[in-house]
Amino acid sequence: MSRRFDRLTPYTPGEQPVDKPYVKLNTNESPFPPSDKAIAAAKAELERLHLYPDPTCGKLRGALAQRYGVTPDRVMVGNGSDEVLSFAFMAYGDAGVAYPDITYGFYSVFADLYGLDAKVIPLREDFSVNVEDYKGLGRTIFIANPNAPTGLCLTLAEIEEIVTANPDNVVVVDEAYVDFGGESAVVLTDKYQNLLVTGTFSKSRSMAGARLGFGIACPSLIQDLETLRYSTNPYNVNRMTLAAGWGQLADEETTRQNCQTVMDNRAYTTEKLTEMGFDVIPSCANFVFATCPKIEGKALYLKLKEAGILVRHFDTERLKEYNRITIGSRAQMDALLTAIKTILEA
Numbered sequence: 653m654s655r656r657f658d659r660l661t662p663y664t665p666g667e668q669p670v671d672k673p674y675v676k677l678n679t680n681e682s683p684f685p686p687s688d689k690a691i692a693a694a695k696a697e698l699e700r701l702h703l704y705p706d707p708t709c710g711k712l713r714g715a716l717a718q719r720y721g722v723t724p725d726r727v728m729v730g731n732g733s734d735e736v737l738s739f740a741f742m743a744y745g746d747a748g749v750a751y752p753d754i755t756y757g758f759y760s761v762f763a764d765l766y767g768l769d770a771k772v773i774p775l776r777e778d779f780s781v782n783v784e785d786y787k788g789l790g791r792t793i794f795i796a797n798p799n800a801p802t803g804l805c806l807t808l809a810e811i812e813e814i815v816t817a818n819p820d821n822v823v824v825v826d827e828a829y830v831d832f833g834g835e836s837a838v839v840l841t842d843k844y845q846n847l848l849v850t851g852t853f854s855k856s857r858s859m860a861g862a863r864l865g866f867g868i869a870c871p872s873l874i875q876d877l878e879t880l881r882y883s884t885n886p887y888n889v890n891r892m893t894l895a896a897g898w899g900q901l902a903d904e905e906t907t908r909q910n911c912q913t914v915m916d917n918r919a920y921t922t923e924k925l926t927e928m929g930f931d932v933i934p935s936c937a938n939f940v941f942a943t944c945p946k947i948e949g950k951a952l953y954l955k956l957k958e959a960g961i962l963v964r965h966f967d968t969e970r971l972k973e974y975n976r977i978t979i980g981s982r983a984q985m986d987a988l989l990t991a992i993k994t995i996l997e998a
């Protein structure tokens with residue numbers, strides 16, 4: 653292997669154990685299946701699998717453009733938003749990059765992969781982003797909004813402050829969780845040439861297994877990313893996924909209802925956990941980040957796993973007393989709450 657990858661630590665995906673059936677609340681997937689329209693559209697592609705997919709992803713880009721009120725030349729699609737983010741690190745890394753110390757774990761992996769100079773900016777004690785820390789950095793900035801694993805979000809005005817304070821650098825806003833209560837910055841992409849917003853079908857649109865993400869920006873940024881996409885794999889999104897994505901977008905009302913259900917279940921879970929003595933960070937995402945003074949974070953994670961419930965635990969100094977719990981169906985949340993009650997009583 654090339655020497656430059658000697659010290660690369662790859663991203664650790666959430667565990668997917670198969671020893672028994674689990675209530676899976678560890679990777680922020682949707683508890684709902686994709687739309688019938690997505691399933692039908694993907695199935696219809698099966699008999700065309702002998703043909704390459706459309707490298708321009710034209711039909712899906714058109715649908716995304718319409719959904720977000722932009723022109724198709726301001727949209728690109730990727731194999732998950734991870735791929736779009738990867739292209740952004742590749743394209744705009746020369747100035748160095750900056751992101752919070754507690755955020756999506758892939759940012760530091762991409763920075764290492766591309767050998768970039770990374771400025772890692774600590775969140776405040778309460779895990780919030782201090783906008784002042786992101787002004788005039790002279791670096792490409794990556795902000796997950798809402799942030800993970802905290803679930804906290806910045807307002808659109810705060811995002812705009814960061815974008816205007818870095819006119820000569822690209823600001824990437826990763827909106828993987830925006831549909832669960834955040835404000836999208838897509839509306840700013842018309843006004844600012846240095847803003848790239850990424851989105852995904854993995855969380856709110858129930859398509860994590862299909863791998864589909866997108867980027868929205870001014871046409872020249874999209875051109876940069878397309879150059880890298882065509883230099884890596886012009887067929888990065890397969891036929892079934894392109895079709896499923898189009899079908900899913902034709903059913904935004906279902907997506908909206910599903911998000912509302914998740915938000916209702918989030919309020920319910922937050923209330924019940926708080927009653928049991930947890931400190932739950934107010935979340936704008938499809939997960940909550942919670943800690944309980946009655947039990948160590950790791951012990952709770954392990955006991956829940958024993959009970960057949962998976963949540964995400966991060967074994968770092970600042971996060972180890974917390975667990976990130978995906979918000980699923982009401983039945984899944986009740987299973988979690990019952991298990992936690994039993995654990996705390998033991």
Ligand SMILES: *Cc1c(COP(=O)(O)O)cnc(C)c1O
Binds near residue numbers: 732828864
């Ligand atoms: C899940 C997630 C992504 C990536 O999702 P894809 O499945 O690759 O589209 C990106 N950013 C954050 C913050 C995420 O949580």
